Amino acid sequence: MDEIVRSWTSELLDSGNLLALAVGVVALALVASHGTWGLLRNVVTIAHEGGHAVIALLSGRTLNGIRLHSDTSGLTVSTGKPTGPGMVFTLFAGYPAVSLLGLGGAWLVSSDGARLMLWISVGLLAVMLLAIRNAYGVLSVVLTGGVVFAVSWFATPAWQALCCLLFSWFLLFGGIRPVAELRRKRAGGRAPNSDADQLARLTGVPPAMWLGLWMLIGLGALLAGGRWLLLIPQV
Template sequence: MDDLVREWTAQLLDSGNIAALIAGLVALFLVLSRNTWPLLRNVVTIAHEGGHAVIALLSGRKLNGIRLHSDTSGLTLSTGKPTGPGMVFTLLAGYPAVSLLGLGGAWLVTADLARMMLWACIALLVAMLLAIRNAYGVLSIVVTGGVIFAVSWFATPAWQALCCALFSWFLLFGGLRPIAELRRKRSAGRASQSDADQLARLTGLPAGAWLAIWFLVGLATLAVGARWLLLMPQV
């Protein structure tokens, strides 16, 4: 079985390879399935809140903490000027962060750097753990990091490449579904404090426009990431 996986994952750099396509289809199923999405959405929330936290720090705001909840929602608390570019970019960063992480993962996989991707994920999770302020958040980070560590430590390079391809696809697809979910919540009047609504109040640009921007960014990263995973020639 491992020889078969090694053969498939060795083709990840080949044009139109079947291994990457299968990984993509599995990831799409995990995102669309009502059985798997409620659990795996925690991973998307981690990436989302991590995006808020990184941009808050880069914009000069003080990061007060991150909370991850069992309903897969999250909250990143920072202090600083309540208006202006720093606040705008902090609110803007969450949804694109998921897709951009997936894009970065796709690049690392096709560059034959799957192990580096795994350790980079672990390092980011450890850094994020320092900012977590609730028990469920700690559990989410530890479980996610534990799975990634197990793959990095025990899996063969072939399995590592396949798992990283699957993870990259999952983030690329998973970055789109929460935007659609937010649109439905807003239509039902249940998301007045969403990132999009806060951005609308700060900038004057309608919340729907921010949703459209995030969705277009998600589609663009999915297109580029898919091309890297499926169509890049072997190097």
């Protein structure tokens, strides 16, 4: 079986290969399917809340903790000035974080850095675990980190490359769906305190503008990351 995967992986070095496209289609199906999305959205929530946490720290705020819930929602609590650029950037960072992580993963995969991508992911999850403040959140991060660690430690390079390819595609597509979901929730009056609404209250910029900007970032990351994944250069 590994020889088959090794053969497939070698095709990743061919410009415009069909394998990378096929893996992208699988990732899209995982994101589009209600059944798989309900489970895998936890990974997206981890990335989303991690984005809030990182920018909160970089902007000088105090990170009080992160909670992940079984309905795939999350909450990152930080203290500091309630207005100003630090708060704005912290609120803004969640949705783009998923797409930008996917973009970074696509770059690493295209640069033959699959193993490095796996170890970076394990490191980020380990650091995030220190900030988790509820049992379900601990379980989610530990399980996700366990899977990534198992691939990095036990899988062959061929399987590592294939898994990282799938993971990158998943984050690129998974960064877009939550923005579309939030737009539908807001249209139904079911998300009055969303990141977009909080940003609107802080800045005076309408929530629709923030949603549009997040969608543009997600689509831009998908186009750039997809190009890297589909056009991996010959080495």
